[in-house]
Amino acid sequence: MLFLSLKIIITIYTNRMKQYLSLLFVILLTSCGSKKISNEVELNPTNPKGLKGSVVATNPNKGQSSKIGFTSPSEVGKLMGFLASDELQGRDSGSEGIAKAATFIEGILQENGVRPYFVSYRDTLNNFDKVAYNVVGVLEGNDAGLKNEYIVLGAHYDHIGIISPEGDDEIANGANDNASGTSTLLELARYFGKTKSNKRSIIFAFFSAEEKGLLGSRHLASKLKGESIDLYAMLNFEMVGVPMVGKDHLLYLTGYELSNLAEVSNKYAGEKIAGFLPKAKELGLFKRSDNYAFHQEFNVPSQTYSTFDFTNFGHYHKVGDENEEMDYGHMANVINKMIPVVMGIANAPEKEIKYN
Numbered sequence: 001m002l003f004l005s006l007k008i009i010i011t012i013y014t015n016r017m018k019q020y021l022s023l024l025f026v027i028l029l030t031s032c033g034s035k036k037i038s039n040e041v042e043l044n045p046t047n048p049k050g051l052k053g054s055v056v057a058t059n060p061n062k063g064q065s066s067k068i069g070f071t072s073p074s075e076v077g078k079l080m081g082f083l084a085s086d087e088l089q090g091r092d093s094g095s096e097g098i099a100k101a102a103t104f105i106e107g108i109l110q111e112n113g114v115r116p117y118f119v120s121y122r123d124t125l126n127n128f129d130k131v132a133y134n135v136v137g138v139l140e141g142n143d144a145g146l147k148n149e150y151i152v153l154g155a156h157y158d159h160i161g162i163i164s165p166e167g168d169d170e171i172a173n174g175a176n177d178n179a180s181g182t183s184t185l186l187e188l189a190r191y192f193g194k195t196k197s198n199k200r201s202i203i204f205a206f207f208s209a210e211e212k213g214l215l216g217s218r219h220l221a222s223k224l225k226g227e228s229i230d231l232y233a234m235l236n237f238e239m240v241g242v243p244m245v246g247k248d249h250l251l252y253l254t255g256y257e258l259s260n261l262a263e264v265s266n267k268y269a270g271e272k273i274a275g276f277l278p279k280a281k282e283l284g285l286f287k288r289s290d291n292y293a294f295h296q297e298f299n300v301p302s303q304t305y306s307t308f309d310f311t312n313f314g315h316y317h318k319v320g321d322e323n324e325e326m327d328y329g330h331m332a333n334v335i336n337k338m339i340p341v342v343m344g345i346a347n348a349p350e351k352e353i354k355y356n
Contacts, residue, residue, distance in 0.1 A: 013192075047082075084179040091159045092158065092161025116137060132209050141202070151345060152235070154207060157182045159252075160174065166320070185206065203351050217294070234294035241325070245311050247277075251273060273338075
């Protein structure tokens with residue numbers, strides 16, 4: 001009996017020791033892994049408030065390409081599915097449809113910690129005969145000195161509304177022009193809103209009345225000039241819904257030869273992401289999108305990224321500009337590869353983008 005009792009006691013003691021050792025191992029493992037966990041963001045990719053996958057940080061000022069899988073075709077599709085839907089009736093400036101788009105944009109900015117630049121997100125235009133407004137948010141930089149310098153990221157969210165019908169369709173949904181640029185800008189706002197990784201302050205500007213003569217961007221550029229902000233650069237996104245044909249770069253830059261923005265973009269992307277499209281120069285596209293007003297007011301590098309190369313999309317200002325024509329995989333690729341570009345520009349110690 002005594003032997004049996006001793007055996008039972010030893011067994012209980014051994015089991016308890018195993019439990020304590022197991023607990024100690026878990027504590028040590030968690031402690032050792034905490035540094036890695038703090039350097040990565042892994043949120044639920046099905047949550048629109050979260051980040052897609054793991055964001056591995058690198059130093060953008062060394063020209064390294066960040067391995068970022070932030071967004072996905074499905075995430076892009078959620079945005080495009082609403083912005084280019086029939087419900088918005090082609091997002092004509094001053095219409096009920098574009099008002100719904102504005103509310104949608106405001107919700108995403110607020111959800112991701114991008115606050116209104118003015119009293120509210122909506123800044124009413126003073127140069128248009130209907131009630132129309134830009135949607136403008138700002139994310140303050142995290143560097144005490146550089147946060148006083150600004151980068152404007154822009155895209156127009158209006159289109160041309162109801163037009164002459166083709167068959168039984170009269171809604172110019174404007175998927176490529178420019179729900180694609182709007183969705184790109186929204187995803188950039190979501191990324192930087194979540195990570196707060198920008199040293200310079202970023203203004204996210206969604207322009208109305210671009211289709212009426214660049215009125216939204218003219219209004220905002222003039223208003224910001226009146227505030228004497230220290231604007232470093234304006235990067236605009238226009239018609240990025242389908243890939244270019246037979247090019248060795250992902251996007252082209254309007255006004256390519258005017259600055260070194262392509263060189264800077266390619267450095268931070270770690271590949272040739274931005275290039276030259278002769279047709280863009282021939283047709284003077286530098287002056288035909290929302291970047292131009294900022295060039296005129298501030299004389300700082302202000303250019304547009306695009307993938308519409310005049311051969312890859314035949315529905316410009318037509319009812320056929322529908323989501324079915326878009327390549328969401330291409331769009332997700334553009335967004336993911338632009339993140340380190342924007343981050344590098346926002347965080348560089350000096351203003352390295354220069355007009356030639």
